Amino acid sequence: MDKLAIANGTVVTMNPARDILPGGTVLVEGGRIAAVLPPGAGVPEGYKALDAKGCAVLPGLVNAHTHLYASLGRSLSFGEDLLQWLGTQKNLIAQFDDEDFLTCIEVGLALNIKSGNTCVVDAMALPARSDARYREALRLAARYRLQYVMARAYTSQMVAPEYAEDLPTLEKSLRSLLDEFHGSADGRIAIELSPNLPWGLSNEGFRMTRRLADEYRVRIHMHTAESADYPVMIEKAFGHRSNIKVYEDGGCLGPDVQLLGCAALTDAEFDIVARTGTRVILDPVSGTTLGTGEPPVLKVINNGNPTAVATNGLASAGAQDLFEAMKTMVSLARTRGGGVRAMSMQRALEMATIEGARALGLDGEIGSLETGKRADVICVDLDNVFCGPTFDVAATLVFAATSRDVRDVIVGGQVAVRDRKLLLADEAELTARATRRAGAALQRARAKGAAG
Template sequence: MVKMADIYIRGGWVLTLDSNRRIIKKGAVAISDGLIIDVGKREELDPSYKSFSDIVIEAERDIVMPGLVNTHVHLAQGLIRHCADYLPLIKWLKNRVWPLQGNYKPEEALASAKLVVAEMLKTGTTAFLETGLVGRYGPDNIIEFLHESGIRAAVARHVMDLKGYALEENVLHEGLVEPGDTSFKDTLRLYHKYNGLSNRIWIWFGPRTPGAVSLELYRKISETARELNTGITMHLAEVREDVEYTMKSFGKKPVEFAHWLGLTGRNVVLVHVVWVDDEEIMLLSKTGTTVSHNPSSNMKLASGAARISDMLKAGVNVALGTDGGPSNNTYDLMREMKHAALLQPVRTLNAEAIRAEQVVEMATINGARALMIDHLVGSIEKGKRADIIILDYWVPHIHPLVNPISHLAYAASGNDVKHSIIDGKLVVYDRKLLTIDEEKIIEEAEKAAWEVYNRAGICKEPDTVWPIL
């Protein structure tokens, strides 16, 4: 029977990530009205769609898979991705990152967000979780740009009423300080204005790290998020100082502290979660709380190696995040898969500590579950929204292709992405952005970065011991 499709993908390997985790050789996918309407073998689907679709993408030498979901992104840090090498977390924040972000103007924060989104779209991310915008960034402009770009996003708005980090008081840069009432009410305003927009934009609560939020405000955030059926994301147990703070101040380990305040559950994404013990891991599993694993950031800042293999064994939903520009230097989630795959064997001295399949799940279906949108995206199945990426495997570093899962985890990078489809619409085709102007974005970011560095009084020259002539 002849059928019509908006887009018909004639793939080489189709990784469905469905409940059976089917891998279809010589597979095909049909898309109509933003939905996946058919998945199967090319020989079975070709008669119905090959000659009767608006767009036919020949992908016989490609890997077709669900779009990647980045569960920890700092949009405001795109402009400052090189600002703080060789520093541990708290010095990194106090001396470089916070002073720069505390000097942003709205147009500069927007330029940063555009730069980050352009990079994510071109490297296979189709949905992401922003960890926390503040008022000085002009969150409305950023959210409206996200909608226009075509990407899918859960956007957290920072909420705070203290100025500390762990046991250090009054360390947050004044340019980032906001009263609790102001930041909380503005999150509600953004929620009522944008939440659910085009079924691609959601507004979450982004409480700052323990030390910057009072117990009363944490509880208020927890209660309100559940009333509104929205999410919460927060950094937790990233460094040893976080454990020292919750133990000394409250007699509770970090995950116990979060649970005590209602900051665990299906709607919560806790970020990093490096310094935890067996009991805390079981609590994460029992409550259905997601952990966003950011291996590059943890390695670069010498924060430690999270117990991801133990969490997966315990049934914790673990997803992947890139973190921000200064702690990673890239927003390429495909690269993050390799770091996640390699870090656990190093941590455990066990080559079987984690499998490539688990890492690919972390970057796709687990990420969708973290954002509470796994009923919409995260796998290639009939009836789901079409968030799909297509990678070129006809390249030396992914060839010969015997096991596409292994190559994704250990060999591929975001530069291998040829096409990206979000909600059934092409946003990247033949490695070119279709919804935003890449050249203009880069030019605006270059100008904005110099202005931020100059205003903050921080040298933008390369931090290198080599002579620059």
């Protein structure tokens, strides 16, 4: 692996001092950051230079929740309400053959990398007996070299029959996946346990989740209170209306637990989340896009626990643009919280990098540019009419830049995107294949009267 010097850019380290080094240099060797040099240090002998002039150089972004298997249906449902949206997307996905499925995953991986997201939590909820597809997705992610966390989703009750898994079979499947893949690819592949809906799993299923999480030392990732419908469904399953009580009864709260959404939690439930150290993942874009609600930014950003930010899937967000997510999150916080002091640009950057990594338990490896960490680095072009002039780097990154300004991406020390060109795959071929396969799957769905 080449020794690389990323030089002449403005290095946004996200280290404990939050150092910003105009003209600094990041040295990469053996897939790790060998050093971060001060301005004027130059390129040492033996290093290949990557000129980042005009760019902000920062750690790869952390996308804490998405759904890559929904990539091919992203333009279908933005005119539908939530229930229609779910039906359209589910019916399209039901038509996927194995190659359609892998193409869908690959489109999502490629788009995340090109967008500067070098860590992705992919919440994957497939029908029962889909073990082969989970494995193929993990193998494909390993080829793309990013930090890929599969949140393997599951349900056992109150769902469509094809998605329900009996607990003994489910536990066997989870153990097999954990044994084979968790920590593989030099630690770049991880598995999280993901009860998919709070009403969709029995108390026994939540207790099994906790038992496996403790045994394998893995984390738990759950959709939570994303709409006002959640308490209604929980009452049907458990006789009460509390998302958090479901998790408490099953032992599924704590610093190793991540909750996506939380828009419909009560103040008392937010207090329990804070007290137990449970992490919250904020999704500022898809809820506002679909009209299901705003993220509870002000309820969690000052609760003493690290918070992460996410794009959610392409079918609800339209893109995998964490710059858009940061801007939306700050704007919503300021609208609801009384102005510019409600949330800073710096805090948004932290949540997309080091704080997001800490929320996922990955801050020892990623999230900042520090010696010894994995060399996941992005160069964001700010020297253009869309972003410049740049007097405040954080402000420009949050309020002016978009994912299309990501010029170069290094994952694990390997250049994956150079001058906006994806080097890990033939992007034109991938786009053409995705268009062809998505069109055929949609035709099949419409022939069955099952998609919009």
